[in-house]
Amino acid sequence: MAQLVWRKSTFSEPGSDTCVELALDPTGTVHLRESDAPGVVANAAPSAVAALLVGIKSGAVPRS
Template sequence: MSRLTWQKSSFSGGGNGDCVELATDPDGNVHLRESDHPTDVLTLTPARLRALVQCVKSGGLG
């Protein structure tokens, strides 16, 4: 994986280490990681990310 520039989510907590970070690659994929586990990266297409966010917002993950 090429070097990515990570951006902390504006919804992440302040200073507690509970940060969600995002990065995009030249192919348009979106990469997500938890700052406590930076080597665990979830890679999604923009369409899959939209579906994940919609599922989380609707409570679909229980």
Template sequence: MTTPDNWQKSSYSGPGDGDSCVELASTRAALHLRESDDPGIVLTTAPTPVGHLLQAIRTGTVGTPRT
């Protein structure tokens, strides 16, 4: 797998903590997450599970069993 080159830092990264944040990169088939201070470790996932997680966070149903 090739490493993406379009990494974006969190907007919450300030000048003092600029290297202590999460970075995100995306390709057509995957989302890639890494820590700025340790960019060698990359978590890669498909967009669909992340979308489900974000929806659950927005609706307050994280951890609630599906029926």
């Protein structure tokens, strides 16, 4: 598999090591990790990530 290209949230503070990062692989799977624990990766379908973001933005999923 090709190397994943990780992207940090645009809400992350510059130089911060506690950011959410996302990567998309060629199969369409979304990979999520926290930059302070790069070896721990969660995988999800794009539709699941989209639903999570809608829930966070609407307040249905609380931000911590």
